[in-house]
Amino acid sequence: QVRLVESGGGLVQPGGSLRLSCAASGLTFDEYAMRWYRQAPGKERELVATINGAGGNTDYADSVKGRFTISRDNDKNMAYLQMNSLKPEDTAVYYCHARFTNYWGQGTQVTVSS
Numbered sequence: 001q002v003r004l005v006e007s008g009g010g011l012v013q014p015g016g017s018l019r020l021s022c023a024a025s026g027l028t029f030d031e032y033a034m035r036w037y038r039q040a041p042g043k044e045r046e047l048v049a050t051i052n053g054a055g056g057n058t059d060y061a062d063s064v065k066g067r068f069t070i071s072r073d074n075d076k077n078m079a080y081l082q083m084n085s086l087k088p089e090d091t092a093v094y095y096c097h098a099r100f101t102n103y104w105g106q107g108t109q110v111t112v113s114s
Helices: none
Strands: 003-007 010-012 018-025 034-039 046-051 058-060 068-073 078-083 092-098 108-112
Touching: 003 092, 018 034, 018 092, 018 108, 034 068, 034 078, 046 068, 046 078, 058 068, 078 092
Parallel strands: 010 108
Antiparallel strands: 003 018, 018 078, 034 046, 034 092, 046 058, 068 078, 092 108
């Protein structure tokens, strides 16, 4: 059974940082590109960042480029999203996803507010 479990969300002030984690099990982790998505209330789910299976290639939405960093540790079956210089518009539920599959985590809430 494949499981993706996100953690690390919370309440942070504008300009602050958070690091999200995604723990994967039940799949050959390094065979899958991993993605982070987010969904704000009343909005469609948005692709935030992608990392390939080996971890050497990454891609970001324009809205987070230069502020967010996606990474992975294939030895630990973990994916991460380091989020710096957070803005109120980054408030959303963040999900990790194994690309080209139906595997999603349950999401972790990120709230950026003073």
